Amino acid sequence: MKRTWITLASLLLAGCGGMSMNMWPFGPGGPSETNRTPANAAEYQCDGGKRFWVRQMEGGAVWLIAPDRELRLAKAGADGRYAAGRVSLQLDGSKAVLVDPPGEFTNCKFPEPPAQKK
Numbered sequence: 001m002k003r004t005w006i007t008l009a010s011l012l013l014a015g016c017g018g019m020s021m022n023m024w025p026f027g028p029g030g031p032s033e034t035n036r037t038p039a040n041a042a043e044y045q046c047d048g049g050k051r052f053w054v055r056q057m058e059g060g061a062v063w064l065i066a067p068d069r070e071l072r073l074a075k076a077g078a079d080g081r082y083a084a085g086r087v088s089l090q091l092d093g094s095k096a097v098l099v100d101p102p103g104e105f106t107n108c109k110f111p112e113p114p115a116q117k118k
Contacts (some may be wrong), residue, residue, distance in 0.1 A: 038065050044096045046108035052098060054089070064089060066100065 037043060041053035041063075051067040060075040062082050073082035073089055080091040090097045098105035 017109075041065055043111065044105075044108040045111050046098075046105040050105050051106075052108070054091070054096070056074060062089065062091075064098070066098075 036053065038053050041055040043051060043053050045051045050067075052067065055063040055065065056073070057063055062073050062075075064071050064073050064082075064087070071084055071087065073084045073087065075081075076083040076088070082089045082091070086099075086101050088099045092112045096105075096108040098108065
């Protein structure tokens with residue numbers, strides 16, 4: 001009798017070895033990290049690991065997407081300056097400076113695209 005139980009247990013355990021269970025109910029592969037980059041926005045990476053996004057709006061304004069809030073900045077001159085209250089953004093091609101008292105985002109620029117292999 002003991003020998004029968006050992007044989008039965010070894011057969012059952014051998015059958016479990018090739019069994020794969022996918023318990024994730026939302027499709028294959030399990031959870032994955034979602035892209036958190038705002039749609040239609042340019043990302044600027046700054047000194048100190050800071051970053052923000054800027055989205056162009058109709059009428060010459062921009063939508064600033066900062067780590068802690070979002071706000072509309074109106075065009076404040078022909079030189080690429082935008083402002084709302086004490087917050088100001090200076091855009092110069094791929095470079096930018098954001099002043100949001102008491103903080104300041106300096107040396108901001110578009111990230112370099114990854115080099116393509118030839």
